[in-house]
Amino acid sequence: TDASGGGGAMAGQRVVITAGPTREPIDPVRYISNYSSGKMGYALAGAARDAGARVTLISGPVSLAVPAGVDVRSVQTAEEMLQASSEAVDEGADIFIATAAVADYRPESRAGQKMKKSQEELSLSLVRNPDTLATIAARSDAPFSVGFAAETNDVEHYATDKMKRKRLAMVVANDVSTPGLGFNSDQNAVTVFWPGGQRTIGPAPKTDIARELVELISERMADQS
Numbered sequence: 400t401d402a403s404g405g406g407g408a409m410a411g412q413r414v415v416i417t418a419g420p421t422r423e424p425i426d427p428v429r430y431i432s433n434y435s436s437g438k439m440g441y442a443l444a445g446a447a448r449d450a451g452a453r454v455t456l457i458s459g460p461v462s463l464a465v466p467a468g469v470d471v472r473s474v475q476t477a478e479e480m481l482q483a484s485s486e487a488v489d490e491g492a493d494i495f496i497a498t499a500a501v502a503d504y505r506p507e508s509r510a511g512q513k514m515k516k517s518q519e520e521l522s523l524s525l526v527r528n529p530d531t532l533a534t535i536a537a538r539s540d541a542p543f544s545v546g547f548a549a550e551t552n553d554v555e556h557y558a559t560d561k562m563k564r565k566r567l568a569m570v571v572a573n574d575v576s577t578p579g580l581g582f583n584s585d586q587n588a589v590t591v592f593w594p595g596g597q598r599t600i601g602p603a604p605k606t607d608i609a610r611e612l613v614e615l616i617s618e619r620m621a622d623q624s
């Protein structure tokens with residue numbers, strides 16, 4: 400790879416990456432979210448930049464340093480993530496990589512004031528969130544779209560099923576049942592699937608995985624065209 404942006408594997412490519420969790424508000428002081436650290440997405444943003452790409456990072460709330468030279472757009476909710484991603488792809492994108500751990504559901508309504516604990520039991524009504532990756536991949540001008548699939552069981556089955564349903568060029572499967580890998584860890588091991596092939600990368604630091612993923616994405620794109 401080439402930090403000068405001259406002859407890197409992604410030289411001149413426009414890459415949009417989602418990263419981190421989303422937060423779905425319940426009331427002014429509470430939300431629903433998950434344990435995503437954003438590390439994999441931020442590492443990919445850095446690796447794509449090092450390979451010569453122009454990178455836009457659509458980021459949920461994380462505590463990570465902004466990678467130098469990357470255009471970061473901060474969002475909170477899944478709806479904001481779809482909006483910001485659609486705008487970024489409207490501006491022109493060759494590659495879309497969805498690493499974000501998007502909350503699948505949000506509270507049906509957000510209380511205007513802090514909820515008080517009047518009752519002994521409480522039920523929250525949740526509604527489905529929009530799917531950013533599926534929406535982007537279904538566009539007529541869809542970029543080369545890469546999804547992530549964090550699974551605890553039947554990894555290949557669920558991951559390749561997501562690839563087909565969301566019309567992805569590639570899916571990066573992550574077995575999150577292994578302690579010390581994946582969510583919130585610095586280490587990861589992934590198996591990448593595409594129509595007609597697969598490759599396992601790691602266990603290795605997320606920065607190494609990111610560099611190899613960038614190489615593989617470039618290879619697969621070259622193979623397609």
Ligand code: CTP
Pocket residue numbers: 417477497498499500501502503528529530531532533545546547548549561
């Ligand atoms: N994704 C997305 N928007 C959503 C949900 C998921 O962009 N609302 C993206 C993720 O960033 C990831 C891929 O879709 O790249 C798969 O996410 P995952 O949660 O594994 O799949 P789901 O389709 O939500 O299915 P489930 O959670 O039921 O396994």
Ligand code: CA
Pocket residue numbers: 501502503
């Ligand atoms: Ca999900």
